[in-house]
Amino acid sequence: MNQARTRSRAIEKSGRTRIVVFSSRTISGSRSGRFGEGAAADQTLGCPLASRRPTHAGVLCATIAAALAAVVLLLPDPAPTLAPQAVASLPATGLGNAVNGVLMAYRALDTLLEKVVLVLALIGVWSLAADRAWGGIPGQWRPARRDDALVFLARLLPPAGIVIGVYLLWAGADEPGGAFQGGALLAAMWLLAMMAGLLVAGPPERAPPR
Amino acid sequence: MSGLFGLAGAALVGLGLYGLIVHPEPLRKILDFNLLGSGVFVLFGVIARRGAAAGLGGDPISQALVITGIVVAFAGSALAVALLLRLHQISGRADLGADSPPPAGDGPP
Numbered sequence A: 001m002n003q004a005r006t007r008s009r010a011i012e013k014s015g016r017t018r019i020v021v022f023s024s025r026t027i028s029g030s031r032s033g034r035f036g037e038g039a040a041a042d043q044t045l046g047c048p049l050a051s052r053r054p055t056h057a058g059v060l061c062a063t064i065a066a067a068l069a070a071v072v073l074l075l076p077d078p079a080p081t082l083a084p085q086a087v088a089s090l091p092a093t094g095l096g097n098a099v100n101g102v103l104m105a106y107r108a109l110d111t112l113l114e115k116v117v118l119v120l121a122l123i124g125v126w127s128l129a130a131d132r133a134w135g136g137i138p139g140q141w142r143p144a145r146r147d148d149a150l151v152f153l154a155r156l157l158p159p160a161g162i163v164i165g166v167y168l169l170w171a172g173a174d175e176p177g178g179a180f181q182g183g184a185l186l187a188a189m190w191l192l193a194m195m196a197g198l199l200v201a202g203p204p205e206r207a208p209p210r
Numbered sequence B: 001m002s003g004l005f006g007l008a009g010a011a012l013v014g015l016g017l018y019g020l021i022v023h024p025e026p027l028r029k030i031l032d033f034n035l036l037g038s039g040v041f042v043l044f045g046v047i048a049r050r051g052a053a054a055g056l057g058g059d060p061i062s063q064a065l066v067i068t069g070i071v072v073a074f075a076g077s078a079l080a081v082a083l084l085l086r087l088h089q090i091s092g093r094a095d096l097g098a099d100s101p102p103p104a105g106d107g108p109p
Helices: A002-012 A015-035 A037-044 A047-052 A054-073 A083-088 A098-106 A108-127 A148-171 A179-195 B002-022 B026-050 B060-091
Strands: none
Touching (some): A083 A098, A108 B060, A148 A179, B026 B060
16 A cells, blocks of 8 residues: 555656655665565565666666776776785695685685585475475476487596596696585586486485486 | 676676566576676676786786675575475466466366
8 A cells, every 4th residue: 555655656747856866775685685575575665667668777786887897997006916815824824826715714704604505505495395395305307308318428527527627626726726616516517427317315216217 | 808808797786676676477587696696706807807816817806806706696596596496386477476376277286
């Protein structure tokens, strides 16, 4: 009721009021739009307004983009950097690569909390399962159709991919690489085999015939 | 060269923000949010490149922050897609029409 009144008032009044209402719903939409509540409010409050007047959004976003570009391009000439400090303490960490030194030693708490975020997201995804799926084994998933090219690639790539992933993890101490890149490659190989239907995360007797 | 990448990153942020505002569909909002985040990552890369010193190609602090940011963005996007998928399973629709009730017959079994 209140939202509808606000919207009609915004439409009736001058364009300045419309911009104010619009920008407030912009903030709410960008803050919580990913989790649905803000998006739901968008539908009732401002979405017709926004789709009818996308020019305001365009002007706003172009302004923000221009401001960001100006900030990045007009950095002071000796740009602010922490590289000398990172290199100075690097021998104490036993690592040869500065980026991995930051990830594993200087900002280790950040890396730990990043893993906590991953676990929380996993728990969130699990908790979305239907009631009848509880107690089962997660990840039972059949491919929609067997694609011959996908099956071929899923048989060809994982041996090399697993070796390269382990190598990236190993080489990350002194060269560019590390846990993130190696883990992403290993997970991609596993997903490739699962998507091709060669690997099922369930009991062996339920595996599809090869 | 870093100026070109800076412009590209700022343009990505602008495009993602525009799509986030204009599109009402949740899937598009997720995609636009990722576009916005990619722009931020590119900007971080440009700032890291500008801070190259002490024999390194870039500021390692900024580069490490980008990696952490990518992981967190991935986790958030996966959770958002899972929420949207569950919404579609329950209500049979993938949009957020708050005013109208879900159509009869599409409810949970």
